Amino acid sequence: MINYAGGFAETVEELADYERAGLDIVFVPEAYSYDAVSQLGYIAAKTERLQIASGILQLYSRTPALTAMTAAGLDYVSGGRFMLGLGASGPQVIEGWHGVPYDAPIGRAREIIEICRLVWRRERLVYQGRYYTLPLEGGTGLGKPLKLINHPVRERIPIALAAIGPKNVELAAELAEAWMPIFYVPEKAADVWGDAVARGSARRDPELGPLDVIAKASLAIGDDVAHLRDLSRPELALYIGGMGAKGRNFYHDLACRLGYEAEAKAIQDAYLDGRKLQAEALVPAELAELTSLIGPESYVRERLAAFREAGVTTLNVTPLALTHEARVRLIEQVRALAD
Numbered sequence: 001m002i003n004y005a006g007g008f009a010e011t012v013e014e015l016a017d018y019e020r021a022g023l024d025i026v027f028v029p030e031a032y033s034y035d036a037v038s039q040l041g042y043i044a045a046k047t048e049r050l051q052i053a054s055g056i057l058q059l060y061s062r063t064p065a066l067t068a069m070t071a072a073g074l075d076y077v078s079g080g081r082f083m084l085g086l087g088a089s090g091p092q093v094i095e096g097w098h099g100v101p102y103d104a105p106i107g108r109a110r111e112i113i114e115i116c117r118l119v120w121r122r123e124r125l126v127y128q129g130r131y132y133t134l135p136l137e138g139g140t141g142l143g144k145p146l147k148l149i150n151h152p153v154r155e156r157i158p159i160a161l162a163a164i165g166p167k168n169v170e171l172a173a174e175l176a177e178a179w180m181p182i183f184y185v186p187e188k189a190a191d192v193w194g195d196a197v198a199r200g201s202a203r204r205d206p207e208l209g210p211l212d213v214i215a216k217a218s219l220a221i222g223d224d225v226a227h228l229r230d231l232s233r234p235e236l237a238l239y240i241g242g243m244g245a246k247g248r249n250f251y252h253d254l255a256c257r258l259g260y261e262a263e264a265k266a267i268q269d270a271y272l273d274g275r276k277l278q279a280e281a282l283v284p285a286e287l288a289e290l291t292s293l294i295g296p297e298s299y300v301r302e303r304l305a306a307f308r309e310a311g312v313t314t315l316n317v318t319p320l321a322l323t324h325e326a327r328v329r330l331i332e333q334v335r336a337l338a339d
Contacts, residue, residue, distance in 0.1 A: 001027045001055060001216070001316055008039065012046050017328045019050045022335030027055030027085065027316060032097045037070055044078035052078055055180070055316075056087035056162045059105060060094045064112045064132055068119035072152045080153040085180060086112065087162030090244050106167050107131055113159055113175050120155045122147050160214060164254050166196040173200025178212035178314070182239070183254055185290045186303075186310035192257050197311075212313050218292045219317040221300050221333050228320050229288045236287065237279040240264050241271025260284050293317065293334065301337050 002011060015026060026043060030036035036054045043052050052074065057067060067084070075082040088094075088105035095102050111129040118125060124145040127134040135143030160178035163169045172179035173196065181193065201211065220228045239251040246268065255264035263284050270279035293300050293315070307315065315338070319330035 001029065001318060002039065002043075012043055014324050014327070015043065015047055015050060017324070018331050019047055021328050021331040023050060023331050025051035025053055025083070025314065025316075027053045029055050030057055030061075031089070032093055037074065040074050040082070041077055044074065044081065047081075049081075051081045051083060053083035053160065054085040056085040056089075056160075058089040058094065058098070059086060059108050059112055060089070060100050060102065061098050064115040065119060065125065065134070067112060068116040069148070071116065071157050072120060072148065072150065075153045075157050076150070083158045083160055083178065084116070085160045085162065087180070088168070090250065091248065092244060104131055106171055109161060109168070109171055110175060113161075116159070117156065119148050120152050120157060122151065122155070158212075160212070164250055166193070169193050169196040170200040173197045173211055174203045175200075175208075176211075177208055178214055180214045180216075180316075182216065182251065183236075183258060183287070183291055184215035184217075184307075184310075184312065185258055185287070186306040186312070187290065188258050189310045192254070210313070213311050214314040214316055215307060215312045216291070216316040217303075217307070217318075218294060218320055219300075219330050219334055220294045220320040221297050221330060223296050225294055225320075229285070229292055229294050231320060232288045232292060233280040233283045234276075236283045237267055237271055237276065240283070241267040241269075241279045242276075246272065255287075258287070260287060294320070297333070297337070300334070304334075304337055 002008065015023070028036040028039045028043070036057065040052050040054065057070070062070065071082060071084040086109065088109065091102035094100060108131050111132050115125070115127055115132060115134070118127065124147045125134050126145045135145055158177040160180050161168070161172035161176040162180040163172045164181055169179065169181070197211070204211070218228070218232055240255045241252070243249055243251050249268065252264050252268055263282060267279045267282045270282060293303050317334060319327040321327045321330055
């Protein structure tokens with residue numbers, strides 16, 4: 001995952017070495033920072049084999065047709081290496097930054113996925129949904145059922161849906177090629193998401209293939225690296241405590257479902273009160289440990305097995321080391337252990 005801030009060009013230069021070391025895919029986020037699309041195009045030009053993915057484009061920030069066009073364009077400039085990562089984000093960003101209502105994220109995700117696939121198949125864009133009707137009814141009355149001018153590199157560009165709520169996870173398992181959860185604890189994944197994945201998978205089109213489960217984990221391998229688990233505390237505290245209001249924070253709710261209800265409440269109280277360092281200190285050490293790949297090589301091997309057994313098929317790792325050479329070595333090590 002490329003960071004939101006700073007050092008983008010330098011990081012992209014490093015990607016060539018990561019690619020040679022065995023890295024398969026790189027994700028570019030889009031919250032309310034720079035747009036992801038321009039950066040993804042730059043990465044496509046600087047790499048040869050590496051898959052590129054949006055992590056994520058927000059459902060509400062583009063029309064469905066523009067989302068489809070953007071994905072087709074990135075797939076074109078990368079020679080068929082793009083994955084469309086989609087997600088709902090939250091009301092603070094969608095209504096505060098984009099100025100549009102945060103409504104019906106599950107229904108909109110379904111319709112956007114369906115519209116994207118219509119566009120990529122170059123069918124005339126005629127769609128009657130609950131949230132999107134194309135061509136538009138009303139207006140000037142001059143809207144035409146158009147089809148994409150260009151022939152896409154692929155008529156089925158992989159879609160990864162970021163989802164943590166049961167209904168949204170169910171949708172990902174039904175309709176998307178990949179699912180991107182957050183705070184993925186292998187030992188608790190079945191209890192938190194197993195039923196939703198099973199319900200969605202029961203309706204899954206076999207042509208989609210098996211669901212690609214993409215879990216995020218910080219990476220450090222060595223006998224003296226356990227302290228690096230604490231580096232995840234600011235992000236965990238931000239999401240659990242500050243990424244939403246009380247009563248409307250999806251990540252706080254997830255932490256509760258993972259069994260950290262008391263800790264989540266304390267983190268949120270501290271974070272929203274401006275006591276961010278205290279909120280970080282309240283993050284359970286177990287959560288920081290189990291969502292990472294940090295420890296001796298034998299321990300990391302065990303954690304890889306736990307992720308694999310829980311159903312994870314792609315690991316979105318963040319190598320933690322002070323030098324580029326050391327980060328490349330981490331990619332080589334985890335690639336060898338995973339293989």
